[in-house]
Amino acid sequence: MASPDDMARAVSESMAQRTGRTLEEWVAVVEASGLDPLDQLSVRRWLKQEHGIAQNSQWAIAFEVAGRHGWVMPTADEFADQMYAGKKQPLRPLHDQVVALAASVGPEATVEGRATYTPIVHRRQFAAVGPGPRNTVRVGLRFRDAPDDERIVPAKGFAQATHWTHLVVGDDPGWLEGLLRQAYEQNA
Known part of the structure; x- marks a missing residue:
């Protein structure tokens, strides 16, 4: 990408x-x-x-x-700081865990910054992480051939994602690793 x-x-x-x-x-x-x-x-x-x-x-x-006129594009971390300011701040560690996991699934995975979500890219965006509704972290995944997994559902207009899930503070995002790897491979 x-x-x-x-x-x-x-x-x-x-x-x-x-x-x-x-x-x-x-x-x-x-x-x-x-x-x-x-x-x-x-x-x-x-x-x-x-x-x-x-x-x-x-x-x-x-x-x-x-x-x-002096504007410098924020880094991915600076964008995340803005996303998780105020009452969403407790979600930031979970966001960082998911982003780190997504970035680790392949050698060409890169983390970018946006104002409303963090895209993770392998030639094309394969994952997106951002604040979700009701104190959740939304994880979007982009599949060409979606796996059959009841923990993900079809996405509705989030960051090029075809599927998504929502995590809450205290959730272990480790279960996402296989799905993130599949999304990474399908977006080569």
């Missing part, structure tokens, strides 16, 4: 063809708009509402503008 920088670079290379302006030109437009360049959500909304810019291009432009 391409890194966020690789994806932004690919989007940028075709920006002029899709939008009529280069990335440099869009940066100048945003900077002249009076918007806070570090408020990426507002920049993306404005690009969509005022200019009809598609989502991938919105992200690339907002990311570039913010970066030029």
Whole structure:
């Protein structure tokens, strides 16, 4: 799977063809708009509402503008710190256990950061971990051929996952290892 920088670079290379302006030109437009360049959500909304810019291009432009004004993309741990701030803080050790387990199932597994979940990738995302409902940690798994295991159920719109389960503080996530390994292998 391409890194966020690789994806932004690919989007940028075709920006002029899709939008009529280069990335440099869009940066100048945003900077002249009076918007806070570090408020990426507002920049993306404005690009969509005022200019009809598609989502991938919105992200690339907002990311570039913010970066030029000092924003640095948080690390996976920094994103997790934000996800588990406040009343969700007790779930953080369980999150970290699941992420470590997922990262250990294959030599090419990498942990990335997102604002609402932590993706674990092997060419494609094979697992995702994030806060779930009612004081749970949600573990999403992406299968092409899902195993028959009653502990996982079909997922509903979570981070490219086809299946998921929810864990609570005190659960031992070790039972997930085989499922994580299968997901890893199916997303090579």
